[in-house]
Amino acid sequence: MAYYAPPIARLLAELERLPGIGPKSAQRLAYHILRGDADTAGRLADAIVEVKRSIHFCGRCFNFAERELCDICDDTGRDASAICVVEEPRDVVAIERTGEFRGYYHVLQGAISPIDGIGPDQLRVRELVARVGAGGITEVILATDPDIEGETTALYLSRLLKPLGTRVTRIASGLPVGGDLEYADEVTLGRALEARREMD
């Protein structure tokens, strides 16, 4: 039985696939789009298509990039001996804002979480090992989130990277418990970087 005209049903189905959007929110968004004018809807549709067309993942660090490499990897003026490992591209933004780190990044695109079916193979771990294995890296800073999954990911990576002969450090956990890096205020995150410690 069809409650909605097929184009509306299709829009609702797509909206409901977005994170945090249930049937009710999808309905609200769909009605908002329907009530608005065609230009507004067109701009939204264009922005979605454009972002997918122009932005992809950096071939080296897996941050968002407009070209083959992201702006950071493209910048040859940075310290090539240090890699800072984070979970998401938004964490790169947070750390860049502190101005405390001048090396390069590696974005795992998540953290280990077996209940969500995410293990090392679902993350950009192999690529990280390859980068470190290629040599020239003297320090890997693990800046995954200070929650259980982020800590576990850090422990796992440290076991994997240490045999490669590089120094592996973890940012200090003076961050709000259970908080994401994204919300950590800049001074705190800067201090957490400064007060990083050797992983045992």
Place this chain on the structure above:
Amino acid sequence: MWITRLGLRDFRNYKHRDFTFGEGLTIFVGANATGKTTIAEAIQTIATGESFRKPKWDETIRWGCREALVTMEAEGETAAVSVELHITADGRRGWKVDGVTRKQTRSATRFVPVVVFTPDDLTLVKGPAEQRRSAIDALGDQLSSGYATLRRDYARVVRQRNALLRDDAPDSHLTPWDEHLVHLGARLHLHRRRLLVRVAEAAAPVYAHISAGESLAIVIDDRCGIGLQDPTRAPSQEELETSLQAELRHRASDERARRTSLVGPHRDDIGFTLDGRDARTFASQGQQRTIALAWKWAEVNVVAGMLGKSPVLILDDVMSELDESRRRALTDLVRREGQTFITTTNTGYFEPGLLESADVVTTGGDA
């Protein structure tokens, strides 16, 4: 602090109801299914963020409504606070304290400590181990946000680790979770032990008083490989971590075979002895109920001792489950300092003296 006002809007079967409370005893009287327990639940929920009915939160919204609202005003010697809880159809809860939004339940629910006693608590001795673990952990959560965080983190480690064991994941994937399990598990076990010592010290004299001299002790039956039954004999964090590690190695093949985490404080049990004999096997039903009563009484004293304020006591329909002598004991607890709410079908359970000092509210009719 005591609760001066409670407001319910579209909460369970209540459309719109406001209550004003005194500092002492309030008794809600009504037949079954008149919403007495809902009031008890609302008080616990607005004050602590927890409900003894363990609902999905969207279930607490009145049928056909979009949102439920519970409000509370509380007063102390020096300060007053108002708390608002909005429950929406997606099961989310939004808190406000003095009109200001609070993101975390924790920061909205630290004003009025609560101890709840329901008929389900009477099976403390004979019920599943999980019931006794939750009894001590719920107390710990209320006393310290560190305890609550530790417990939440540890539970998450166990869930994640169980997912790996279910999938038969390689040891290298399990190792970092083992480290967390050992570290957090040791801390949780030690905090529990410390808290159990306090509960045991407060419960023993109460039990002795009600039972005319029998001696109650609390013991720990751990799954951390340490084997120290007496909670006052506490190992160090390092000792416990070492024994947890050894126990993990020792049970590794069992865990693989049963595909679940068998080692750690999530499997600990708590036991009771009367004059040295195991209460689960030897105690009568009456003695077991007295232990449950002594435990609740101990909770009240431990909260008062550690937080420096007497908790609000909620007794939901528990009088009818007790015999005369235990009812009298419970009445003594009610007479202590501090605010108490009792729900009952029958005021005949109460001594006239107690009734005279109480506000009696009849439920039903306008629910």
